[in-house]
Amino acid sequence: MKKMHIVLLVLIVASIAVIVSVFGSFSTYETFTSASKEPGKKYYVIGNLQKDKDMIYDPLKDPNHFIFYAKDKAGNVNKVIFNGEKPRDIEKSEQIVMMGYEDGGTFHCSRIQMKCPSKYKKDMVAEGSSS
């Protein structure tokens, strides 16, 4: 065997080992219930905003504290505390992806990603009403 082959073999084995070892750092999408099985461990939860429940954000008291309620894919509604500013347009979001951990019946969230309805439909309404 040529030494280049040995080197390549080592590199490939090493990279497979690395990829397998970091596989654990990929997260999973969970529900509030499944996330509560391991309190304190961070997961992604997909859900949508419960608009009929309160949203509390008072930047005068604490700009990093936003409380809202979300319903996950399994249909459970949970209280969510987000350590950050209230994301703009969250009222209009169709879906929110929350990253955080469940603890004592509350989901502590440190990152939010929202999916908003496409520009089209909303603008159509605006156009329609102006005519």
Added chain:
Amino acid sequence: MTTQFIGEHLRPGQLGHFFIIASFVASLFSTFSFFMAARTEVKDPVGSGSWLRLARGSFILHTAAIISIFATLFYVITHHLFEYHYAWEHSSVLLPGKYLLACFWEGQEGSFMLWIFWHCILGLIVMGTAKGLETRVMTIVSLVQVCLGTMIMGIYFGQDIQVGSNPFILLRHVMQAAPIFQMGNYMDFIRDGNGLNVSLQNYWMVIHPPILFLGFASSLIPFAYCLAALWKGDYKDFVKPAIAWSLLNGAVLGTGIMMGGAWAYESLNFGGYWAWDPVENASLVPWLTLIAGLHTLLIYRATGRALKLTFFLLLITHLLVWYSTFLTRTGILGKTSVHAFTGDGTALTYHLLGVIALLSIISIALFQWRRKQIPGIKTEEATLSREFWMFIGSVILFLSSVQIAISTSIPIWAPLAKWITGKEFAPPIDPMHHYNNIQVWIAIITGILSATILFMKFKQTEPGTLSRRLGITALIAAAMGGFIAWGQHIVIWQYDIMLFAACYGIVANIYYGTVVQKVKFKKLGPSVAHMGFATVLLGILLSSYNKHTISFNNTGVEFDLKKTVAENTKENRENETLFYGVPAVMGDYFATYIGDSDVAGKDKRVYYKVLFEKKDSLNDVPSEQFMLYPDAFINPKGQQGLSSNPSTKHYWNKDVFTYINVAMDNTKEDTTSYRTTTVTKPGDTVFLSDAYMIFKDVSKTVVNNRRYQPEAGDLPLTATFDLHDMSGKVSQVNPVYVLRNKEYIVWVDDSVASLGLSVRFAKLTVKSQDSVSVDVMTRQVDPKEKYIVLKALVFPYINVLWIGVMIMVFGFFISLGDHLSRGKKVAS
């Protein structure tokens, strides 16, 4: 019955459609003719010549048609023809002229156009320079143009299947169901377009896409040369042009990627220049394979080895460009990317997959067909040779790209993983950590290799000189690294090694360039590019290791300092509320929100004035002070909330970077009530909480209030007050009272943002010819209620990174110049 539509300009659209069809047919014909010219090259040189002339002619025609599409679409945008969906969707009347180009490539179709355009230009250059390989290279180029052409065709098969999307489609065709389009005079209601997304309204949006797309486009040419070489079975002639084009591609794509980083850093709020976001990764991956391919090609030129790997790398580079288009355009990344890309649905997904499949099949088929005859060298290379280590370096770069590609492609493999494991896989919780942990080793190895191989020679190196030179380099680098690590408190050992690798790279390349190469400028390309690379590594390390948020004092955001979840969560609390006029501690500074000013326009933009003073305690005299003006669009496009732009103070060794996260909405009706005062004669005073106003007069003629927009039938009256504030400054306040159509009253308030004051001319009572009384309503927001929520970060030594990028790109161009001039000498 069909509706007659009034006020539309249909001519540009018809022309546009015509040019699209013309360009598509021309590219088809040119593919076919180049193909025929290539096939008959040996058997029938005369026939081949005429095919070639036809092919060239139609490619030029194709280019002309593409330029015409460009011009037509540009006409539609600049003339605000909102009957066209593209203009309506992406531009608006008030948009400054410089952003009209940006509208052009904000949309899917426009950016495909840009890509096609660059292919045309590059294709013309290839036609003039490729000589014996022209027919084959151009067959591939034209074929790719055909594929891209289908993207802007917008042809329907049946009701549901749409192939491509046409930039000249009319608004009323896109939204057929809307009742407004049942009216013939619908154009009377569509006065303005949607406008450019406010976060894209900056000069980066004007220059970044053309550069990035030139980078994408130029990957086609090495790809086409490789296929042409395989097709012809000629493994010599393609080497020189392939090196030149790969150098160009590396320089331009590298610039494009880092411009994206600079854009993100300078005007978006991602809080950095690189976040391992899928969209960033998608363009980095082809750059890595390209650089690997460029190096194996250099090995092949010098030693005749590594040709198969070269083909593989340069072919996959272009395929990865298509793959990155697939990832970013189809919306498949959806929930994993912060970039707000909207998907164009399943039609585009299958369309792009089809193109990728076609190009992959051609690549694999040609490669397999020629596999046995691709030349190689059976003997082993020496351990102390440049090719041996360069090969390893290229493989490492490729492995780096594999890791990034796998992690980025989660949405692609997640369904399969779910089927196997039953779990729904998501991106890493901490992507920075996930990528950095692996890529730090890539950075270390490539940093050291890129410096070391220059000291080695192809085939065999004399070990004595080599070890002496490398020993000196390592010693200096260790001293330099140690000094920096001590000064910057870099304590995590992996990053100390990376620091050493970066210093080693810088020292070694300077040493090589000056002592070994004796500063012969033409030959300096590799050492300059590699030194730039090492400087980039140093800049990345310094700026991100000690990046810290000063609006909540913490360090080590991007590196796992083995803290608990709760501690890390606390570190996310990075916002600080600044009340009007109240200084708050931020790092070494006291920051005070001292005022704001708004700019008129369709989307309201407010600049916030924040004073930073460097001092130890509140009552000290500041040793330094500066003002930052972060701004935000309040409720852009009728949406709730704000879209903000950062403001940065640049020092030579660090940047203080701030942006607004929440601001009080001055336009909203708040709960503070108005207080009414009646003034009857000039000199009457209205008292406010920290200022007073003196009434001057009421005027029928002069309207000195920019909020007032005159309408026909208006009778405006302006009241003038002198406003005296606490500091003794005097300014004018001009609320307007408008009698509109003699029917109703419109109030146009005047306001003074710095005092939180609004003034309304509420009522006019005429007592006699020259005696009037004015009811003036004033409302002043308590300064306590006026606040902004600010985030402030410090990036140390970020300039090292930008300088490194420039040095690296400069190195590419020195190499390119040298490479091109070398060819001329041989020819003459």
